[in-house]
Ligand SMILES: *[C@@H]1O[C@H](CO)[C@@H](O)[C@H](O)[C@H]1NC(C)=O
């Protein structure tokens with residue numbers, strides 16, 4: 159028990175008195191144990207730097223109900239997946255980046271611009287499952303997986319690094335993700351997922367509805383609402399069990415996969431970043447993002 163708490167407290171950034179800190183650490187440990195996550199914290203104490211081996215995985219599938227062949231759509235002349243990959247390459251915390259796909263055309267395109275590709279099966283139901291399958295097929299072992307959505311071609315490398323560092327700095331969390339300011343006009347848009355966090359930056363809840371909900375029923379222009387960004391990272395031990403955790407009631411009701419994490423009692427660290435989300439979901443989004451890139455002189 160001693161070595162565990164030493165390890166946990168040395169990686170905690172808190173500088174409060176040792177007694178209260180030890181209490182907090184044991185509290186965290188108990189919480190993690192209840193959540194079934196204690197083994198994650200314990201086993202990782204063996205490596206010198208906590209959660210140091212990091213891989214970025216870009217899951218990409220060809221078939222999509224809304225946008226067939228989306229990863230290959232040219233954005234100012236370059237395939238979208240290449241733009242995402244080039245951004246990810248600039249992150250300093252990733253040891254390795256791979257594209258995980260079920261499609262030979264995507265694979266060929268990615269190898270063409272120099273990416274490593276892992277073929278995954280068509281039966282993967284979502285990006286998380288695809289990441290997990292890719293991880294199992296890799297020879298090397300990793301502590302952290304960053305799931306980099308292929309449809310955010312303007313993702314900042316700093317956000318990738320930010321969520322990796324957040325997970326490395328929060329041994330009691332198994333998952334980390336990012337939020338940015340929600341535009342008031344998006345308050346009632348169910349496609350914009352809102353998030354509320356506690357005062358340590360751990361996620362409390364995600365919703366397609368407006369949270370918190372002002373008593374007046376209106377969006378409060380003064381409240382700092384948070385918009386969830388699709389990027390996330392996981393402890394690899396957690397990723398191995400995540401896809402197989404049975405669906406949970408809130409997850410099903412909101413159709414938000416990440417709620418399964420919280421409903422099972424796991425902790426999720428959230429970082430706040432300054433970022434305009436420019437996800438590409440439809441062919442119309444391509445034009446929007448291209449004109450924005452022209453405006454900002456991104457080529
Ligand atoms: C709700 O929003 C209004 C501004 O629209 C704000 O003045 C008020 O403090 C908020 N909270 C409650 C409980 O009304």
Ligand SMILES: *[C@@H]1O[C@H](CO)[C@@H](O)[C@H](O)[C@H]1NC(C)=O
Pocket residue numbers: 283284286287400401402403404405415418
């Ligand atoms: C992926 O999607 C399936 C089907 O919607 C769901 O049951 C599963 O929980 C999802 N994967 C994860 C990791 O949540």
